[in-house]
């Protein structure tokens with residue numbers, strides 16, 4: 246009989262004398278490039294291992310051989326990706342989910358009870374806004390949707406938070422699809438004074454440009470489908486917590502029991518995507534800033550991009566974002582809906598498709614997708630800027646706008 250292995254397999258370790266042994270000394274981009282650091286102590290592998298097994302054996306004493314038991318409770322492929330994301334966000338721990346929606350809805354389902362009051366922005370990812378309305382109605386939770394775009398909306402946001410009554414404040418910044426900026430520090434202050442938890446959907450900002458936990462957020466949520474993975478080939482979500490508190494413990498229990506876990510291969514792909522996060526997103530945001538500046542010179546569009554001084558949220562964005570303003574923008578066509586759709590039809594480098602954050606640029610007429618009752622204007626085109634050469638993207642945009650304007 247082979248000897249029973251009863252020790253947990255050692256985790257990836259830094260080489261002797263490696264600066265990777267002290268992650269606090271290293272920039273997040275270095276940690277990302279090294280997939281969180283360390284090498285596999287058994288094989289010397291540079292790349293973290295992928296483990297597809299759903300179930301994990303026990304020794305004759307019926308003790309688990311390794312740290313894993315059953316993959317709904319945890320898979321050895323998760324911790325490297327979860328640890329890296331927690332480090333990038335400056336959080337205590339992260340958890341991966343089957344999608345961004347699975348991560349977002351987990352927060353409300355695990356933490357809100359009948360009679361609770363929830364504050365959330367009116368301008369936010371439409372899928373979550375629609376779900377929240379239904380969820381609130383079905384569970385007797387009062388969901389208050391507030392116009393909270395900074396600077397004008399900060400007061401309304403703070404006033405909506407009720408001491409002793411508000412359980413959760415949810416923010417998204419910059420917010421889909423107008424890229425409203427919400428003041429995270431002001432919201433954190435008001436939420437904590439009222440005894441509420443602050444959660445921030447930071448999908449568009451990415452940890453490259455914004456670290457909501459440093460501004461007081463308790464939870465950060467990502468649709469990892471977008472920039473974190475970055476290649477439009479993985480559906481995934483993530484939560485990061487500032488501290489290991491009761492709320493986080495409840496989220497652990499909920500993910501284990503309800504099972505909205507990420508597939509192991511998706512977790513492995515996500516970690517691979519995160520290794521290039523900084524290079525991708527910095528370049529994408531630089532291209533976005535360049536295109537936004539060029540578009541702003543035109544008379545036929547209005548550009549919504551928080552990096553432009555003309556954006557109402559620019560000052561707050563400049564305070565709470567560092568190194569860039571993201572790579573999402575929208576343009577509103579002065580000539581209206583038909584012109585917006587005609588421009589969309591003429592674009593060739595931009596693909597007409599939903600989603601964002603991939604290496605390829607995408608254009609979307611959100612109003613067509615969201616339906617008649619959406620607050621999204623029908624003259625708006627949402628642009629997700631990819632890694633193409635900026636001149637190719639500019640020629641595509643300017644050519645389509647010129648052709649439609651003639």
Ligand SMILES: *Cc1c(COP(=O)(O)O)cnc(C)c1O
Nearest residue numbers: 344345346347370448468470481
């Ligand atoms: C895409 C998206 C979501 C939903 O994430 P999925 O991975 O599609 O479930 C939530 N918030 C924002 C800002 C998004 O862009």
